Each structure stands twice: as structure tokens, then as C-alpha cells.
Amino acid sequence: MTQTLTRPATVLDPPPAPPRRKKHRDPSRYFRLHLPLVLYLLFTLIPFYWMVVFAFRPAGSTSLVPWPITFEHFDTVWNGVGFGVFFQNSLIIGVGTLVVVTVFALMGGYALARFKFRGQRVFLLALLCTQFIPGAMMLIPLFVIFKSAGLLNSLTGLVIADTAFQLPLALILMSGFVRNVPVELEEAAMVDGCSRLRAFFAVTLPQLKPAIVAVGSFAFIGAWNNFLFALMFASKQDKFTLPVGLSYALGEFNTDFGALAAGGVIAAVPVVLVFAVVQRFLVQGLSAGAVKG
Template sequence: MATEVVPRHAAPAPPGTPPGAAPGPRHRDPGRVLRLYVPLGLYLVFTLVPFYWMIVFALRPAGSTSPVPWPITFDHFATVWNDIGYAVFFKNSVIVGVLALLFTTVIALMGGYALARFRFRGRGLFMVVLLCTQFIPGAMMLIPLFTIFRELKLINSLWSLVVADTVFNLPLSIILMSGFVSAVPFQVEEAAMVDGCSRLRAFFAVVLPQLRPGLIAVGSFAFIHTWNNFLFALMFISRQDNFTIPVGLSYTIGEYSADFGALAAGGVVAALPVVCVFAVIQRYLVHGISAGAVKG
């Protein structure tokens, strides 16, 4: 008796297909294409159009109304960098962003490890308080923070921005980091301690290498939030040589006019570091967010 040989990777027959009939080709669902790609395309256009116009304003000559930046000019970049003092603003933003990133990551690592590994009275309440702080707008804390920084002689100092941004980044960073630490099995750490490691050495040798996606995710969020923060820099800094990028760019807008070319050029330069950082770390960032969001 002849035996029919069915291909190993043949697609299953649709419901209602008679026995023994060859399965037909799989057809793409047009409704699914519309439901998936049309909203994504609209969202992509809505997101990219402002960036396109920013690039157009930055590259086309002053007074031009062409929707295409031609002829291309870099006069706006020269104006921003040399005449407005953008180089100083850029340096100040880098200093504040890197320091806030380091402090936020180190403190969040210690706090997240404590919340994930130790059980103590008030742990649940402490987590709730951390979550509730995310509902407090930063504008409500301006007067208390200004009073504190004035007493500490930190007004017009970049350290005021570092401290304020670090404090506001910490609650969410600690919660995320506790999820990352919880994803690392404690049995691995115990095995290292059984082999003779102290708890601190076991943490650095076993746990810390596995927290790299979490550290990158927390650090990137802290850096981006600090880089884009306008309110604190506007309230705590009044000396132009200590301005950061958001405050410095706001001075291109006058009372009766605005230099849109210089403003767009400054926005392009401000966005480039962020885009480059995300292009490098995006695979770690996606893995870190997913790991820290479901554990804890």
C-alpha cells in the first residue's frame, strides 16, 4: 500500500479543507495590515515631521520659505556656536548630565539591591512612597529647593542642578533597579559566598555583571531627563556662563522676534548626542526595561 508523504514543514490546512486535499497558499489578512501599518505610519509621520522641519530651518538660508533646505547653509550653526555661546551651554549640560547619571546610577544600585534582597519593616510602605513621589510635579518643589540651595550657597552653581536632578531621578530609578536585582537568582550569590566570597565580593563578581542592561537603562533615563530639564536650570541659574542648553536656547527668542534658524540649529546639535547614545544602547535599553518592569 502506497503511503502519502506529507512535507515536514507544510502549513496546516485551513478549517473545512477536505481530508487529503493539499493546503492552499497562506493569504495575508488585509484587515490586519490596515490595523497595524496605517496607525504606525500615521504615528511615524506625526513624530518625524517636526524633526524634518527643524532640520529644514537649520540648513536653509535666512528668509527662505522653501520646504527643502536648498541651498544648504551652515550659517545658523556658526551663529549659535560662536555668537550665542552655545559651546559653553553644551559643556555645562554635559557636566550636569554625566554627574547626575553617575550619582543616580550608584545610589539607585544600592537602594535597589537593599529593596530586592532584604526584608525589613516598612519595606512595602517605602515602595509606595517612592511610587507616590512620581505624582508630585517638579514645579511644586521649586520654592523649597530654592530656599535650601540659597542657604547652602548653591544658587548659580551647577551643583544645584546635579543635586535636584539626581533627587528627582532616584525614586523611579530605585524601583527599576530593584526589579533588575530581583531577576538575578539569589542562589547564584549564595553559591559565591559558599565558595568563600564575602557578600560585597559576591555582589561585584556575580550580581553586578548581570545588571549591565539595568544600569544602562537607569543611567540613560537619568541622563536624558537631566539633559532636557528646563525648569530647574531656569530657576536656579541666572549667570549666563552657567546656562545649560534648554535655557540658552530660550534666549534666541526675543520679545518681538525669534531667530528660528539659530533655534533649530541649536535643537539639532542638542538632539545629536541623545540620538547617538540611543543608537548604541537601544538593545540594552529594551532588554533592561522589560526585565525591570515585570520583576520585583
């Protein structure tokens, strides 16, 4: 679906065709539905389109259609500036965070949803409170911890930092999803002689597939997009992530917009693709967990 974002020809799609069914043939729909929708789509898509045009048209061209198409800017940033390495670093951090956050969130979410234990309320309260702790404000103490633990300029260190900040919300979301899986299924399996662990893997886990996709994807997007930790904790160029590389590009490529745009496309494509897949779960997940506390 989102391939349209990187394929300029279809970005300015015509507005959705008017509905054919008779009961909808109401002329005011054009003003209260189609017109605002088209305006908002333009507001959303023109910036993406602008980046795509800059990334694919030859340097010096001011054409609004990237034709003849060129990959010179991608060559510049990927090989010349090192976005190839940054991409790899971001991917390692994104996937690493995804795995760790998902596993820990499953464990903790299961504990919250299926057990009643002493200190549960305090734990939940602590999880909620973490939503108010800003990464930017934690830069100073985290830098000191990372320095003494030898985690500066290390991708592992960045996975740990991203995990610590994403896990609480992921755990709350996951406990909501676990609660939605009927406990009776699991109990029936246990009556049949399964251990709790086996019952979980055989009965509950398969039901949680959409939840795992959703929570994992959010963790990936969050880690992929994280800027300040990567900026502060990884000062060597071979450990830069895409946002850090981009931020330097913003300063250095002040005249080379083609290179900046190509770097932007490289940073955008993975998250926008992932997002297209999980967009529906986002609507469900957030309403189930985070907001309703």
C-alpha cells in the same frame, strides 16, 4: 539608526515593504497596519524634518530641501549665542547625574531586592509617593534651600537637584532588575568563600549591565532635559543649560528661525542617540518596575 533623524534624505523613507510570507498576504493589512503606521510616522517625523531643514538651509530660503547645506546657523548659536557653553553645562549635569543616580540606585536597589529589613515597606511607599511630587511645585522651597546652601548658579547644585528627583524611580527600577538576577548565583559564590561584596561585584554586577545602561540613560535624559530647576537656580548666562538657552532663544530669535532650529538640533542629537540605544530596555524596565508598583 536615529541618524536618519538628522539626515533629511532618508527621513521620508518609503513605508515598510509588505511582508513576503504567504500567510500574511492579506489585503486588509494595508488598511489596519501600513496606512496608520505611515500616517503616524509622518506625524512623528515631519516636525523633526522641519527643524532639520530650518537648521541647514541658508537664511531667507524657503526650500524644503536644505541644499546648498549651510552651517551658518550653527556658527551663530554655538559661538555667538553661547550654545557651546550651554552644551558643556548640560553635558556635565547629565553625566554627573547619571553617575550619582546609577551608583545610589544600585546600592538601594540591591538593599531592597536582597535584604529584608525593618522599615522596608515604609521606604518603598515613600519611593512610590515621590512619583507624585512635581518639580514645579517644589521650586519655592528648593530655591530657599539652595540659596542658604550657596548652591545657586552652581552645576553641582543642579546635579543634586536632578539626582534627588530621579533617584526614587531609578531605585525602584533597579531593585526590579536585581530581583531578576538569581540569588543562588550569589549564594554559591559566598559558599565558595567570597564575601558578599565580592560576590556582588564578581557575580551580580556583570549580570546588571543592561540595567545599568538603562537606568543611567534615563537619568541622563532626565537631567539633560530638565528645564525648571536650571531656569530657577542658574540665572547667570555662563551656567545656562541647553533647555534654558533654548527658552530664551524662543523669545529672542523670533525672527531668526534658522538659529532656533540649529539650537534645537544641538539639544536633540545626544538624547535621541542615547534613546535609540536604550529604547528596548525602556519597554522592559518600565513594565518590570514602575508601573506594576
